Amino acid sequence: MTLTPPQGTPPVEPSRDTVIELERVTKVYRTGSFSVAALRGVSLSIEQGEYVAIIGPSGSGKSTLMHILGCLDIPTSGRYHLAGDDVSHMSETALAEVRNRRIGFVFQQFNLLASMTAWQNVELPLAYAGVPRAERKERAMAALARVGLAGRVQHRPGELSGGQQQRVAVARALVTEPDLILADEPTGNLDSVSAADVLRLMGDLHDAGRTLLLITHDVEVAGAANRVVGIRDGLLTENDARFAESIR
16 A cells, blocks of 8 residues: 655656556545545555455445546546556546556446447547557457467357456456456356456466456455455555454
8 A cells, every 4th residue: 555655755656667656636526515435545556467446335435446547437536557657637638548548448248339349349448549440359369368369350249248348348358458447346247157267367467467457245255356455434554354243
């Protein structure tokens, strides 16, 4: 966990080996005169190749933190560096570019287009990035092979099991070769066998050197990661067994 520097100490610019660097990040939501502090001075470092789980109950601030880490929102105050670049106050256009090229998302709901085949779903981020058609298909096929679906590339989501659909979503996250794979409750809609299969895949990606961040409320799912960070009331607590036990 990043320590808060003494008052007046200039911030240290993170290296490219630091994929995530949050420094005293807050997020306050305001409606008229009413305000809610969802994050209250969060500092966190994640190095290249780490596999980290962030775990917390409903209302803990974990969804807000996920939105900031995924460049879906910006902090009220504090700094966020992604692979060395300050993304704290980028425009929406710039954030969209970061999301498409530098972060691979895996969601609970899969978010696959039912009318498209597996490889067409996987190539979508490349299409948005302007990659030529032939290269898009080649890279999509390679990504599906990496997640064990080389024989399912022509299948549509409705022809795949839940676990296979999530593998397609993981392939889509991989296809842009992002700095970070951000998985938000990736096993939430899966049976126990499929969930274990997806977690094994995540472990394989980590073994291959990928940087993974897993957001979950499930202690057992979080246990698949190499490092666990708890969140409650907008504050982080790291590797705290009592915290993990308290949210079972």
